Amino acid sequence: xxxxxxxxxxxxxxxxxxxxxxxxxxxxxxxxxxxxxxxxxxxxxxxxxxxxxxxxxxxxxxxxxxxxxxxxxxxxxxxxxxxxxxxxxxxxxxxxxxxxxxxxxxxxxxxxxxxxxxxxxxxxxxxxxxxxxxxxxxxxxxxxxxxxxxxxxxxxxxxxxxxxxxxxxxxxxxxxxxxxxxxxxxxxxxxxxxxxxxxxxxxxxxxxxxxxxxxxxxxxxxxxxxxxxxxxxxxxxxxxxxxxxxxxxxxxxxxxxxxxxxxxxxxxxxxxxxxxxxxxxxxxxxxxxxxxxxxxxxxxxxxxxxxxxxxxxxxxxxxxxxxxxxxxxxxxxxxxxxxxxxxxxxxxxxxxxxxxxxxxxxxxxxxxxxxxxxxxxxxxxxxxxxxxxxxxxxxxxxxxxxxxx
Numbered sequence: 001x002x003x004x005x006x007x008x009x010x011x012x013x014x015x016x017x018x019x020x021x022x023x024x025x026x027x028x029x030x031x032x033x034x035x036x037x038x039x040x041x042x043x044x045x046x047x048x049x050x051x052x053x054x055x056x057x058x059x060x061x062x063x064x065x066x067x068x069x070x071x072x073x074x075x076x077x078x079x080x081x082x083x084x085x086x087x088x089x090x091x092x093x094x095x096x097x098x099x100x101x102x103x104x105x106x107x108x109x110x111x112x113x114x115x116x117x118x119x120x121x122x123x124x125x126x127x128x129x130x131x132x133x134x135x136x137x138x139x140x141x142x143x144x145x146x147x148x149x150x151x152x153x154x155x156x157x158x159x160x161x162x163x164x165x166x167x168x169x170x171x172x173x174x175x176x177x178x179x180x181x182x183x184x185x186x187x188x189x190x191x192x193x194x195x196x197x198x199x200x201x202x203x204x205x206x207x208x209x210x211x212x213x214x215x216x217x218x219x220x221x222x223x224x225x226x227x228x229x230x231x232x233x234x235x236x237x238x239x240x241x242x243x244x245x246x247x248x249x250x251x252x253x254x255x256x257x258x259x260x261x262x263x264x265x266x267x268x269x270x271x272x273x274x275x276x277x278x279x280x281x282x283x284x285x286x287x288x289x290x291x292x293x294x295x296x297x298x299x300x301x302x303x304x305x306x307x308x309x310x311x312x313x314x315x316x317x318x319x320x321x322x323x324x325x326x327x328x329x330x331x332x333x334x335x336x337x338x339x340x341x342x343x344x345x346x347x348x349x350x351x352x353x354x355x356x357x358x359x360x361x362x363x364x365x366x367x368x369x370x371x372x373x374x375x376x377x378x379x380x381x382x383x384x385x386x387x388x389x390x391x392x393x394x395x396x397x398x399x400x401x402x403x404x405x
Contacts, residue, residue: 044199061092285384298325331378
């Protein structure tokens, strides 16, 4: 059940970027499970990847090839090619070499990405067999089809797009993402691809991607698990005709950066709205922290608590569970008498105890909503952080219990 996640918005084509989709039958015959993305020659590419020590073979290879002027991205679903050792790396290399041969580029200019079941070797022959069809399908208009092609347990495709004027020229930013479970990214989302026709130096693009991922994909959690395959790529084709952005200064950069951050936040929140079995979209806002880290520690203690998440599913305003999570977040010298807790605008606790005016029916009314804010006022300083998460339902358990069947 997708919480407030409707049909895809208009996804504007990005000059200098094409996408092709095909079926390799990796997990199911006829499933569109191969996506190729092609960036114009001269494009700059930035990437952030999972920090999971058991990262998948395609992650290792993509990180290695990132500095070699990438031209093609090869994505498969249905198989993560993680935990597969040397054979997994050999399979990833073979698929990249095959695409490079067909596209007449160096194999190092192909970045591989895989998502799906961990611990099963990528069927390289199936992937290679689908490459000609995916190349024949390349089109600048295939963003919606590619958004579907990278899905696994997602119920709906996810995309976002913006257009803005820089120096009198139209610049486009379009992106897609996938993810619905195994989400607590330590860098980005499970898979995310954002392209723009702006011309941006690689160093500026990489710094912007890290900053944008930290404000979006690094602020979401479904279940507290970080995948072996997480990645997010930002590609600038330079086809807009606007002068190259070479530093993080000036009005053009600021407008461009805000648009990129907006696209990535929309994509990140779409993952939460499509969380496996989710019935609630929950914003956790922590204000008044002494520093950024303690705000995040409190926020994640709440967002990861199975007891809070199940209470959310039951629409039960069991605020004692929230207080317990705040208390165990590990904030040094926490003065509980300074802490206030709100559900939307309803004050549940004040100065560490139940607010005198609070009534159970007020909390129950908020908890019954599809969208809820849990707000914590720590009273320790001026820092604030916001996370987005879901409830934990029977359906989440069913989906993950039956994932391999």
